[in-house]
Amino acid sequence: MAKVDRLLNIVAALQASSVPLTAEEIRERVPGYESQSDDTFRRTFERDKDELRQAGVPVETVMVAHTEQPRAAYRIRRDRYELADPGLSPEELAALHLAATSVRLVGIPVDEVEDALRKLGGTGGGAAAAPVGSLDAPDALAVVFAAVLDHAVITFGYSGDERHLEPHRLQYEQGQWYVSGHDLDRDATRSFRLDRVAGPVTAGDAGAFTPPDDLPGVRLRPWELGPGPAETAHVLLEPTVAASVLAEDPELTVSATQPDGSVVIELEVRNPAGLRSFVLSHLDHAELLDPPGHRRDLIDWLGGFERLSS
Amino acid sequence: MSPATASERVERILSVLPWIVEEPGTTVQQVCDRFGMTERDLRADLDLLMYEVGIHPFTPDARVDAYVEDDGRIQIHLGDYFRRPLRLTPDEALVLYAAGQALLDRPDPDPVLARAVAKLAAVLGDGADDSVDVRLGDADPDVLDAVRRATDAGQRLRIDYYSFGRDERTEREVDPLRLSARDGHWYLRAWCHRAGGVREFRVDRIDTAVPTGDAVDDHPNVEQADVLDLSDGRPVALVVGAEDEWIVDAVPTESVTTDADGRIRVVLRVTAEPWLQRLLLRLGPTVEARDVDTGDDLRPLGATAARRVLRRYR
Numbered sequence: 001m002a003k004v005d006r007l008l009n010i011v012a013a014l015q016a017s018s019v020p021l022t023a024e025e026i027r028e029r030v031p032g033y034e035s036q037s038d039d040t041f042r043r044t045f046e047r048d049k050d051e052l053r054q055a056g057v058p059v060e061t062v063m064v065a066h067t068e069q070p071r072a073a074y075r076i077r078r079d080r081y082e083l084a085d086p087g088l089s090p091e092e093l094a095a096l097h098l099a100a101t102s103v104r105l106v107g108i109p110v111d112e113v114e115d116a117l118r119k120l121g122g123t124g125g126g127a128a129a130a131p132v133g134s135l136d137a138p139d140a141l142a143v144v145f146a147a148v149l150d151h152a153v154i155t156f157g158y159s160g161d162e163r164h165l166e167p168h169r170l171q172y173e174q175g176q177w178y179v180s181g182h183d184l185d186r187d188a189t190r191s192f193r194l195d196r197v198a199g200p201v202t203a204g205d206a207g208a209f210t211p212p213d214d215l216p217g218v219r220l221r222p223w224e225l226g227p228g229p230a231e232t233a234h235v236l237l238e239p240t241v242a243a244s245v246l247a248e249d250p251e252l253t254v255s256a257t258q259p260d261g262s263v264v265i266e267l268e269v270r271n272p273a274g275l276r277s278f279v280l281s282h283l284d285h286a287e288l289l290d291p292p293g294h295r296r297d298l299i300d301w302l303g304g305f306e307r308l309s310s
Numbered sequence: 311m312s313p314a315t316a317s318e319r320v321e322r323i324l325s326v327l328p329w330i331v332e333e334p335g336t337t338v339q340q341v342c343d344r345f346g347m348t349e350r351d352l353r354a355d356l357d358l359l360m361y362e363v364g365i366h367p368f369t370p371d372a373r374v375d376a377y378v379e380d381d382g383r384i385q386i387h388l389g390d391y392f393r394r395p396l397r398l399t400p401d402e403a404l405v406l407y408a409a410g411q412a413l414l415d416r417p418d419p420d421p422v423l424a425r426a427v428a429k430l431a432a433v434l435g436d437g438a439d440d441s442v443d444v445r446l447g448d449a450d451p452d453v454l455d456a457v458r459r460a461t462d463a464g465q466r467l468r469i470d471y472y473s474f475g476r477d478e479r480t481e482r483e484v485d486p487l488r489l490s491a492r493d494g495h496w497y498l499r500a501w502c503h504r505a506g507g508v509r510e511f512r513v514d515r516i517d518t519a520v521p522t523g524d525a526v527d528d529h530p531n532v533e534q535a536d537v538l539d540l541s542d543g544r545p546v547a548l549v550v551g552a553e554d555e556w557i558v559d560a561v562p563t564e565s566v567t568t569d570a571d572g573r574i575r576v577v578l579r580v581t582a583e584p585w586l587q588r589l590l591l592r593l594g595p596t597v598e599a600r601d602v603d604t605g606d607d608l609r610p611l612g613a614t615a616a617r618r619v620l621r622r623y624r
Contacts, residue, residue, distance in 0.1 A: 003316045005362035015391035016365045029366040055317040056399045082394035084433040092426035096406050103409035108401050116402035118325040119395040122344035133446045133491035142400035149435030172444040175494025240472055247514045248448040280591040284619045299623050304595035305616035
């Protein structure tokens with residue numbers, strides 16, 4: 001285990017130094033390299049840097065002035081290394097431990113829970129819980145999460161285009177992760193499904209923008225996903241389906257409730273096809289009441305099936 | 311925890327060490343309990359620090375001084391390094407924060423967890439406060455709460471359940487086994503007295519859930535039972551236009567292929583007819599639908615459903 005002490009000594013040397021250190025300076029200060037040839041040292045030092053970064057140590061490379069030409073040097077910035085103390089009590093640590101063992105993020109190694117709690121001060125002695133839920137963690141999730149917290153612009157591929165986004169909000173809704181924010185290419189608010197992001201996501205510098213006070217979130221209403229002015233529509237839902245529709249989207253506007261438990265909901269429609277799909281997914285337990293034009297289109301759509309069977 | 315790789319061990323030491331330094335006189339046993347370590351691992355880490363770690367020129371005053379007293383208390387003296395734990399990596403922050411947020415999304419969140427998540431958010435960054443939400447599933451909070459209580463207490467429930475696939479509403483008595491969330495929905499796994507077997511119920515389709523006042527029966531060996539095996543259904547092939555590609559994400563498919571003309575052929579398993587009818591109505595009269603085994607044209611199913619819906623409009 002000679003290597004572990006070498007890695008720790010690199011951290012100590014970089015933390016104790018007020019200026020960045022070049023590879024040569026590190027070689028002089030850290031035991032273990034002295035007997036190595038120049039080539040072996042270079043290779044070993046590269047590997048050591050990788051291992052440290054893997055352990056979460058932010059070893060940064062900077063260029064420093066030197067007699068002939070600038071040279072690469074390395075530093076560890078305190079503000080990027082140190083965890084501010086959240087001051088968690090043992091009970092609070094135990095509650096986090098319980099939460100993180102009962103809700104699993106599929107795609108992120110289980111050890112991360114232990115690693116995180118160790119940095120925060122242990123598990124509080126609490127027990128692990130039986131899992132109550134699991135959510136998929138797409139590859140892009142951790143980078144996007146960090147970018148939302150740091151206010152960093154992210155760049156990623158989506159539907160064949162390269163997108164640049166100020167990520168304001170991250171949501172897990174109806175089984176999917178969505179990031180919403182200001183799309184710099186479209187100069188508009190947009191939401192993206194993380195499992196559809198193609199390839200790696202890169203994040204720019206922290207503190208690149210100030211998010212708005214009113215953070216727009218994702219809208220999972222197929223009838224709203226479209227351009228152009230909104231039209232108001234009313235849909236009657238029988239009691240059989242009303243409860244689950246309202247449970248799924250508690251912010252829907254209910255414009256009337258009938259004695260038998262049916263409700264009329266009011267929708268702002270920008271996408272008539274999305275409206276049709278929503279209404280028909282409830283078979284004859286839902287009825288599009290107005291506007292008359294959309295109602296007529298729906299009747300025509302259904303009439304198409306009759307012509308087919310006759 | 312062992313054998314750990316070099317970087318895992320570095321991470322462990324850099325995480326635990328600052329805490330020991332801040333708690334002078336803490337014992338080996340206390341550290342092991344708190345961090346879930348074995349005594350052997352901890353003593354090995356302390357030995358390594360004592361003899362091998364420090365800064366140039368490694369004179370006694372420039373080295374870590376770490377030893378265990380006879381009574382088990384640990385003494386550590388450090389220079390101006392290793393003083394604070396490492397920051398959380400994005401993955402580490404995410405597993406704690408997302409899980410915490412998910413469990414707080416309920417009417418009566420645990421106040422201790424709420425405090426813990428708020429404190430965590432404060433150190434994660436400016437954006438953590440209200441910019442990350444996790445909703446494990448949608449359900450009427452009252453129904454979910456009733457189901458949760460009955461599951462915890464082992465009480466039989468009478469539920470009014472709407473089966474989406476079969477398009478029918480039934481009242482049944484169930485013995486809750488387990489409540490869990492996946493893919494954005496809460497599911498109750500329960501012994502159903504009406505069906506005489508284990509069934510899974512989507513909580514957002516339970517209209518009312520009332521305890522009957524009875525305790526649940528004992529149902530041994532049901533935890534592993536398969537509830538609904540999709541492969542039991544009949545295989546149906548749909549051919550849809552490129553504009554209906556959403557279907558690939560929206561329903562569980564067995565295979566997806568694209569024809570030369572750009573149309574998409576999707577094979578799926580159908581266990582209940584109304585479920586297929588909904589899909590056909592949404593896709594419209596141009597969709598082709600066939601039973602893969604028999605070759606039967608299934609479009610008349612859509613026509614029947616269309617006639618039924620049209621009755622509302624005439």
